[in-house]
Amino acid sequence: MLKRLMDIMGALFCLIIFAIPLLLVALAIKLTSKGPILHWSERIGLYGIPFYMPKFRSMRVDTPQVATSLLLNPHEFLTPIGSFIRKTSLDELPQLWSILKGDISFVGPRPALYNEHTWLELRRLKGIDQIRPGLTGWAQVNGRDSLSTDEKVKFEEEYLQRQSLSFDLYIIWLTLIKVVRREDISH
Structure with missing residues (x-):
């Protein structure tokens, strides 16, 4: 209950603080690429229940719906500002909405895509699906994109x-330190 209250208060505070960056990123996306400003991806949340999570669109609209790490050459799908908003994690700011809505928390295991079956099954076996996913998590600060699925699950279990x-x-x-230093971001 306390965590949920802190999530709501924190998300409202962040929306106020980041209102201008949110608007500037939205405008930059609209001016530099065709398609919607937000990308809504189907993710798996608490208890394995699917939900749609928004991110600022950093990839072209014709990008396959798979984890970026599974794309042969993810850089070819980036929009003109896609690399910048990913490296600065600005693409994650719309997830404040998901925090307010209760789909995710500030901290927890990152919500997996609906088609990341191996990761989802490992989480289910370890009971990780019983906690609300997060905007950031223990695996993110210990390697983020550079971790294998098994390594992510070990950090999530911890x-x-x-x-x-x-x-x-x-x-x-x-x-915050990782974002400022732009560490562990591979694309």
Whole structure:
């Protein structure tokens, strides 16, 4: 209950703080590429329930609906500002809506795409699907795009066992450092 209240208050605060960057990124996307400003991807949330999560669109509209790491050459699908908004994690800002809605939390395992079957099954077997996914998580601050599925699940399982308000705050702090340094982002 306390975590949910903190998520709501934090998301509202961030929406106020990031209102101008949100508008500028939206405008830049609209001016530099065809298609919608937001990309809504089907993700798997708490208890394995699917939901749609928004991100600023960093890829062309004809990009296959798979994890970016599965694309042969993901750079060829980036929009003119796609690389910048991904490296700065600005593409993630619309997920504040998902936090307000209750689909995700600030901290938890990242929500997997509906078609990442191996990852989803490993999570189910370890009980990780029993916690709300997050905007950031223990796996993100320990390697993000450079981790294998098995490594991600190990970090997510550790988060499941260690979760607390102080651990969440520590992960948020590490996330801010990683974003500023643009670490562990492969595309």
